[in-house]
Amino acid sequence: MEVSNLETIPGRQVSEYIGLVSGSTVRAKHIGRDLMAGLKNIVGGELKGYSELLQESRKEAMDRMVKQAEKLGANAILNVRFSTSSVAQGAAELYVYGTAVRIN
């Protein structure tokens, strides 16, 4: 599965457009991470717990999108976009969407 945020895959030709595919996940962090983040809030700097959490979630959202595209018989996803929104304190939704296509 080729994934790209361009409208084409460089050097390849699109043969068929299949449609929009998307994946999303809502994740909350656990208390340990929250505590560390609270401490980090005093000295500033990167909140590693949060960073990892969001990276994992984004990966999961992408996996879901790819699975959906596979089901539809696509072999590439174009023009992929990410969006993040915080639903509640300590929980975030990661959403990713793109166009599933078949390429030569």
Add this chain to the structure above:
Amino acid sequence: MEQLIIAGVLLIVGYGFGNYLETRHYKYIRLREKRLINKPSVNLRSAPLENKEVISSELAIGSTVVSVDYFKRFLAGLRLVFGGRLTSYESLLDRARREALLRMKESVKNADIYLNVRIETSSISKGRNEKSVGSIEAVAYSTAVKFKEVS
């Protein structure tokens, strides 16, 4: 009185460690930026691809969550009274974006160019109480393209 002392200690700790960590982070960012300077990242859709054969393309993602320190949050609180530039938050956003960009580049190391770079910023720990505001997430993503060696 006790609360004042605690706040004072937090301010000093925040100022000291915050400054130290920020300087160190900036140093690290600059070092890596120098190392990756020959790999351009552009937000054009089609790059100078003429006469070059593409071998592979891949999605590159980098993200980071950065928080502001207690002292800067205090300063920002003062600023909200008088208005003007929030310098302390400017550096926070700058750090987060540059770090995200670097991580994006590092996630696909053997690429020659990064096309269609998008940077997104979102404040993730916005709570009911004002104190929890101050950590932001920056995501950078792009399509990493590798060219065939030109003979």
